[in-house]
Amino acid sequence: MADRTESAQPADLETDVAVVGGGPAGLHAALAMARGGLDVVLLDESGTLGGQYFKRRPAQLAAAFGDFRPRGTQLIDAVRDAGVDCRTGTLVWGAEDAGRTLFTSDVETGALGRVRARVTLAATGAYERALPFPGWTLPGVVTPGFALHLATMDRVPVGKRVVLAGTGPFLLQVACALLEVGAGIEAVVELNTPYRPRPGMIGDALRQPARLAEAARYLLTLARHGVRVEQGARVLAAHGDTQVTAVDIAGADGTVRRVEADALCVGYGFRPSTELPRLLGCRTTPDPTGTEQLPVTDADGATSLDGLYVAGDCAGIAGVHAAGVRGQLAAYAILRRLAPERAGPSARQLAAVRRRARSLDRFAALADRLYPAPDMADIADTTQVCRCEGVTAGEIRQARATGWNDLSGTKAATRAGMGPCQGRECGHVVAALAGRGTAECFAARMPLRPLPMAAAVDGAKATEGREIR
Known part of the structure; x- marks a missing residue:
């Protein structure tokens, strides 16, 4: 279900607010600001709005299986009805x-x-955290x-x-x-021990x-299918030639067993x-893992740069519910800044959102x-970290x-993080x-x-000779 509505989009736009990211945070923020009377442009690299949480099925599958998370479709429709200029399929590759x-x-x-805005809200979301181990580059490891x-x-x-x-x-x-689409779950291997009361x-x-009830529903579903969550365990290696065929799992007691599998899903x-x-150079601070820098x-959501706000997981991983609330708070702050004469939420409503x-x-x-992230110090020397290079x-x-060699020197010396993903996959490990x-x-x-070469050349001209690397 494509969101692109303009066959020929104007090369230059001016607006009150540019929202970068069409996930829950960006959608909630754009809706609140548009309803408050601001001119809002919503930019997203994907061909559809919704982000990872509010994905939408292709039309044929939607007809057969129903809408996936209808609340997301309702939110997207409300954003469009409010007059937000939604620019999907639009990559934001630079800023100043x-x-x-x-x-x-x-x-x-x-x-x-080029989009010129009085205020910009970055609601760019998050990536999955992948960690390397022997065999993690095999087909079937995802x-x-x-x-x-794939399942939804x-x-x-x-x-x-x-x-x-x-x-x-x-x-x-x-x-x-x-389980719902017929897969057999051979093991659920949880590194930590979150489901033991402390x-x-x-x-x-x-x-x-609400979050406890959600986790309980998942655990009960797994139990009904005879699937047990192994806590304090970890995957050591994946084996196979052209496809993963087996996985080595270390249990909490240190014993290692091999499990046959044709797919291994690993994420931290x-x-x-x-x-x-x-x-843009806003002030940052280390995140709880110590491997990322958060605005x-x-x-x-106001940053140290005047006119730049962030919301959602871009401001720190907190989940979809927090993303929507953060988007609303950023929107209300931007409304107070750009349109103080217009009616915003009441003091009581704002206090409720803050709570x-x-x-x-x-x-x-x-x-x-x-669910603390694992220590990466024990990654074996022979394990490939940067897949691109x-x-x-x-x-x-x-x-x-x-x-x-500091981090930049290590990157230059080894080329780690210089491939097409530009370090988004391996940068935190490096x-x-x-x-x-x-x-x-x-x-x-x-x-x-990454940009096509022709676009990069034109982009260099657009940024008046600034270095593009």
């Missing part, structure tokens, strides 16, 4: 002047454009999000015998979706009854997509404690050991292996995503 000028490219034609996409959008199981591993409540959701966390968990939560605010914001935001932030903090963990450690006790990440540079 605190985000007041955004450089764009049409993902189909490569045509360049992220849980990819498996969920295409109604296709990623395999007949599936192992899910990593950490986070997302594994439960994916396992249930796979006195210090029980009180915090009880303050989130999510990483914020912060390239745009970091490119520093106030309670409404909801604080509650969801507490839940995110609890999740960080329940074929760089191993040992080569990264060797570059670091020279004594003068930073952990090359770091010297401080949280670092690859510098954000234009273009933020």
